[in-house]
Amino acid sequence: MPIPHRRFDALILGAGGAGLNAALRLASADLRVAVVSKVFPTRSHTVAAQGGVNAALANVLPDNWHWHMFDTVKGSDYLGDQDAIEYMCREAIPTVYELEHAGVPFSRLDNGKIYQRAFGGQSQDFGGDQAARTCAAADRTGHAILHTLYQQNVRARSHFFDEYFGIDLIRDDEGVVIGALVLDIESGEPLVIESKATLIATGGYGQVFRTTTNAFINTGDGMAMALRAGVPLQDMEFYQFHPTGVAGKGMLITEGARGEGGFLVNGDGERFMERYAPRALDLASRDVVARSMVTEIREGRGAGPNKDHVLLKLDHLGAEVVHQRLPGITDICRVFLGIDPAKDAIPVFPTAHYAMGGIPTDPHARVVAPARHGPEEVVPGLYAAGECACVSVHGANRLGGNSLLDILVFGRAAGTDILRFVAENPNHRTMRDEHIEPALARMQRWERKGEGESVHAAKADLRKLMEDHCGVFRERETMAEGVDKLKALRDRIDGVRLQDHSKTFNTARIEALELDNLMDVGMATLMSALHREESRGAHSRVDFPQRDDEQWMKHSLYSREDDRMDFKPVRTKPLTVESFPPKARVY
Amino acid sequence: MKISVYRYHPDTDDKPRMQTFEVEERPGMMLREALLEIKAQDETFAFRHSCGEGVCGSDGMNVNGKNCLACVTPVADLKQPIQVRPFPGRPVIRDLVVDMTQFYEQYRNVQPYLVRKDPLPEQEIPQSPADRDKLDGLYECILCGCCSTACPSFWWNPEKFHGPAALLQAWRFLADSRDQATDERLDALEGPYKLFRCHTIMNCVEVCPKGLNPTKAIGHIKELMLQKSI
Numbered sequence: 001m002p003i004p005h006r007r008f009d010a011l012i013l014g015a016g017g018a019g020l021n022a023a024l025r026l027a028s029a030d031l032r033v034a035v036v037s038k039v040f041p042t043r044s045h046t047v048a049a050q051g052g053v054n055a056a057l058a059n060v061l062p063d064n065w066h067w068h069m070f071d072t073v074k075g076s077d078y079l080g081d082q083d084a085i086e087y088m089c090r091e092a093i094p095t096v097y098e099l100e101h102a103g104v105p106f107s108r109l110d111n112g113k114i115y116q117r118a119f120g121g122q123s124q125d126f127g128g129d130q131a132a133r134t135c136a137a138a139d140r141t142g143h144a145i146l147h148t149l150y151q152q153n154v155r156a157r158s159h160f161f162d163e164y165f166g167i168d169l170i171r172d173d174e175g176v177v178i179g180a181l182v183l184d185i186e187s188g189e190p191l192v193i194e195s196k197a198t199l200i201a202t203g204g205y206g207q208v209f210r211t212t213t214n215a216f217i218n219t220g221d222g223m224a225m226a227l228r229a230g231v232p233l234q235d236m237e238f239y240q241f242h243p244t245g246v247a248g249k250g251m252l253i254t255e256g257a258r259g260e261g262g263f264l265v266n267g268d269g270e271r272f273m274e275r276y277a278p279r280a281l282d283l284a285s286r287d288v289v290a291r292s293m294v295t296e297i298r299e300g301r302g303a304g305p306n307k308d309h310v311l312l313k314l315d316h317l318g319a320e321v322v323h324q325r326l327p328g329i330t331d332i333c334r335v336f337l338g339i340d341p342a343k344d345a346i347p348v349f350p351t352a353h354y355a356m357g358g359i360p361t362d363p364h365a366r367v368v369a370p371a372r373h374g375p376e377e378v379v380p381g382l383y384a385a386g387e388c389a390c391v392s393v394h395g396a397n398r399l400g401g402n403s404l405l406d407i408l409v410f411g412r413a414a415g416t417d418i419l420r421f422v423a424e425n426p427n428h429r430t431m432r433d434e435h436i437e438p439a440l441a442r443m444q445r446w447e448r449k450g451e452g453e454s455v456h457a458a459k460a461d462l463r464k465l466m467e468d469h470c471g472v473f474r475e476r477e478t479m480a481e482g483v484d485k486l487k488a489l490r491d492r493i494d495g496v497r498l499q500d501h502s503k504t505f506n507t508a509r510i511e512a513l514e515l516d517n518l519m520d521v522g523m524a525t526l527m528s529a530l531h532r533e534e535s536r537g538a539h540s541r542v543d544f545p546q547r548d549d550e551q552w553m554k555h556s557l558y559s560r561e562d563d564r565m566d567f568k569p570v571r572t573k574p575l576t577v578e579s580f581p582p583k584a585r586v587y
Numbered sequence: 588m589k590i591s592v593y594r595y596h597p598d599t600d601d602k603p604r605m606q607t608f609e610v611e612e613r614p615g616m617m618l619r620e621a622l623l624e625i626k627a628q629d630e631t632f633a634f635r636h637s638c639g640e641g642v643c644g645s646d647g648m649n650v651n652g653k654n655c656l657a658c659v660t661p662v663a664d665l666k667q668p669i670q671v672r673p674f675p676g677r678p679v680i681r682d683l684v685v686d687m688t689q690f691y692e693q694y695r696n697v698q699p700y701l702v703r704k705d706p707l708p709e710q711e712i713p714q715s716p717a718d719r720d721k722l723d724g725l726y727e728c729i730l731c732g733c734c735s736t737a738c739p740s741f742w743w744n745p746e747k748f749h750g751p752a753a754l755l756q757a758w759r760f761l762a763d764s765r766d767q768a769t770d771e772r773l774d775a776l777e778g779p780y781k782l783f784r785c786h787t788i789m790n791c792v793e794v795c796p797k798g799l800n801p802t803k804a805i806g807h808i809k810e811l812m813l814q815k816s817i
Binding site for chain 1: 596597598599615626627630631633634635636637638639640641642643644645659680681682684687691695698699700701703707709710711712713714715716718719722726727728729730760763765
């Protein structure tokens with residue numbers, strides 16, 4: 001039976017904040033937009049973001065976008081592209097107001113303005129006193145934003161393909177992206193969506209690690225799609241471990257808990273961040289706090305019977321602040337730990353949380369890849385935004401509150417540029433069967449029957465491997481061993497078989513397709529980490545403890561073909577202001 | 588521990604059946620983890636789930652006769668053998684996966700978005716903390732469907748009665764000091780079914796995993812309608 005085709009002006013893969021903000025922009029301009037999501041849109045992982053979104057509104061303390069830019073460049077350990085960072089920090093302000101107008105129920109100050117809290121790595125006046133830049137809806141900001149964006153898309157009548165899984169991009173002979181092959185999870189039938197422009201907004205891949213704050217659905221689907229389409233992934237060695245995941249379980253405890261005045265103590269009850277970041281203390285950058293915690297534990301000062309975690313104390317803030325400003329955290333502690341955070345300290349450990357790296361794009365969210373004319377040639381018809389993309393605004397370490405900002409600003413930017421692109425390219429290009437062939441082959445690979453290892457077992461091995469060989473502290477020997485093991489696992493995957501070949505809502509098949517994706521992004525992460533012989537941001541090499549700007553102030557690019565590594569320069573020139581040159585990073 | 592789960596596959600089964608699995612209980616184990624263990628034993632078992640912490644709203648199901656989210660339901664609190672079934676009153680697609688189309692349709696029917704008619708200011712639309720407090724207990728809804736699929740009025744008239752989740756959202760926008768579509772919203776809820784089929788049975792309140800109170804929200808809408816009609 002021939003595969004049905006549907007045609008839209010724009011195709012958006014993923015219905016988190018980036019995808020929905022792009023869809024809203026396009027649908028409001030009367031384009032025909034298809035939004036494909038493997039879960040109902042409000043189940044996307046944006047929903048779990050807690051603390052807030054950064055914008056220099058200056059509602060609480062003096063602020064301006066230029067200070068925000070400085071903090072972001074410094075936080076990135078000077079690997080972020082300064083043109084993109086300037087754009088994001090300027091756009092932050094109108095973006096938050098636009099969201100508020102769309103209905104986001106931000107918490108409020110007495111004067112009726114949006115409530116802003118302190119977050120890590122924020123300063124006034126280029127490294128001075130702590131700033132308060134994070135706009136919050138209690139500690140459910142992601143939920144509030146995602147639901148609002150979905151609601152506005154309902155108003156704008158965007159076309160949703162709920163519970164459809166993206167198999168692969170479709171490119172024509174000239175390399176133009178002309179749509180995607182997707183799978184209707186309920187019926188098990190494939191569908192081709194033809195589009196003039198395609199946006200990948202599929203989020204992160206925390207499921208590649210055993211303990212993660214990420215949801216089950218965060219399997220790097222779009223990143224792996226890009227890899228298979230021949231696009232490299234950028235800066236994949238930079239993976240953020242959030243300081244405060246619930247120890248052993250992984251649920252996120254927002255940085256806002258420290259922003260509201262909470263602090264960390266070791267097993268001796270000592271406020272150890274005083275030794276590591278005398279000025280910013282517990283609100284130093286996440287990479288700094290995570291390393292300090294692991295160092296405390298490694299040196300025998302952990303808390304608990306096994307001395308394997310540290311404690312987050314909020315009890316001095318009073319029940320009113322804790323329960324009012326952090327109701328979601330209060331819930332998580334009650335349900336999963338049986339404690340009240342206003343009374344008892346929370347056991348925490350750095351937990352896999354966020355990919356700074358991803359699909360390389362320019363500040364218009366256009367995917368760029370090395371080609372004939374240089375390292376940043378636009379891939380026609382293809383866009384990426386959000387955690388799956390690498391603009392790069394986060395460089396080697398993302399600041400808290402900048403991820404919601406990233407998805408909103410660059411989701412919107414993608415929408416704006418797609419409008420231009422579709423105006424300039426008003427016709428669908430011809431799609432022939434052979435263009436669809438590679439995507440179909442990927443799907444059919446899992447139709448092979450017979451005995452074999454299970455998807456579940458292979459996935460568990462992958463997650464353990466990544467945790468053991470690519471954690472907070474890294475060195476050549478363990479990573480090289482990890483790469484060998486991962487290559488062996490990749491060979492094993494060929495022998496993995498599904499036992500369930502039924503069509504209707506076959507979640508086993510989806511998990512098998514996700515496993516392919518996790519393998520690809522796992523390899524990208526480990527290979528990139530092995531190659532970068534310096535310590536920068538979240539990438540901490542025990543064998544190369546210093547940052548090396550001479551050799552390594554450059555972006556890495558991993559290609560799937562032969563697991564090849566390439567590099568390209570950092571864009572240090574901002575749009576209008578002076579460049580921030582690299583300096584020692586002290587908090 | 589013994590867990591009995593509802594199994595139905597439309598391609599192979601004439602009718603549904605219950606199947607019992609043995610799962611090793613761990614301290615602090617949530618039902619979702621137990622279901623994942625079953626999935627590891629038998630990959631043909633299908634259920635929706637994602638975040639694992641009660642914010643995405645994917646894994647609503649009926650457990651020992653009561654709707655709940657599996658990821659925030661400790662197995663230690665459940666009488667064994669644990670009986671796990673799909674949401675009542677919804678067409679079953681496969682195993683615990685039900686068709687929620689009508690539930691989402693009712694949500695879309697209440698214009699679940701802020702309507703602002705005045706020109707937009709350059710900055711935020713001001714809102715006092717007291718006015719913002721009125722949205723607490725409303726905006727936190729995760730659209731899991733536990734409430735509406737526990738509501739007898741929704742079982743009987745799912746195409747006419749909006750159901751508790753959609754009505755909670757209707758009130759969320761009526762209660763928002765920034766919204767400027769009160770009259771249209773109330774007019775759209777007129778008639779004997781959309782709103783007024785609520786018989787305050789309060790199943791919705793009992794099952795909401797976020798502790799929200801749709802019955803109270805429905806009461807507020809009725810009061811406002813009454814005020815407007817005088």
